Amino acid sequence: MTDKIIIHGKIVFDPEEKTTKHKEQGAWKKIAIIEIDGQVSEYYSWFIKKRYNLILNKPLRGSHITFINDSHKDLGVNGLANWEVVKRKWNGKQISVTLCVDPRTDDEHWWLNIPQEDRETIHSIRAELGLGRPFWGLHLTIGYANEKNIEHSRYIHRLIKNNLINY
Numbered sequence: 001m002t003d004k005i006i007i008h009g010k011i012v013f014d015p016e017e018k019t020t021k022h023k024e025q026g027a028w029k030k031i032a033i034i035e036i037d038g039q040v041s042e043y044y045s046w047f048i049k050k051r052y053n054l055i056l057n058k059p060l061r062g063s064h065i066t067f068i069n070d071s072h073k074d075l076g077v078n079g080l081a082n083w084e085v086v087k088r089k090w091n092g093k094q095i096s097v098t099l100c101v102d103p104r105t106d107d108e109h110w111w112l113n114i115p116q117e118d119r120e121t122i123h124s125i126r127a128e129l130g131l132g133r134p135f136w137g138l139h140l141t142i143g144y145a146n147e148k149n150i151e152h153s154r155y156i157h158r159l160i161k162n163n164l165i166n167y
Helices: 020-025 040-052 072-090 120-128 150-161
Strands: 004-013 029-036 064-071 094-100 109-113 139-144
Touching: 004 064, 004 072, 029 072, 029 094, 040 109, 040 139, 064 072, 064 120, 064 139, 072 120, 094 109, 094 120
Parallel strands: none
Antiparallel strands: 004 029, 004 094, 029 064, 109 139
16 A cells, blocks of 8 residues: 655646746746645655665755646647636645655656546646646656766666665
């Protein structure tokens, strides 16, 4: 059985652009996130550090879940026309989100998944805009390895994949 927690956050459409990359992508992409109360990412990053001696970089937007990160063309005509309507309906609303507390990684990024059975509300918001399921599954990013520790992160991932250690 997978252990789960329930966290609380606020839905934010068109979040603040933090980098030049965000500003450039803002011209052709729509974004909505759930800003998470507290420091959930930092908390689980601390566990990764203690368990694997791996220090992760923090997500730029703090603890959050990106649930819309789609090109204008993916939204289609109706989605773009509905963006402001859906934004007015959901922006600033509080939401509870269930997370599996078993960390996952692809070598570089580390995250906590939202279980499939607990994604209904988030998927319904996407559906209001004519969007299907996101390319990347719904998750909360814990952090990411950089050029200084990517090899260590890859090593840990290999050990996990080979069942030599557990998450």
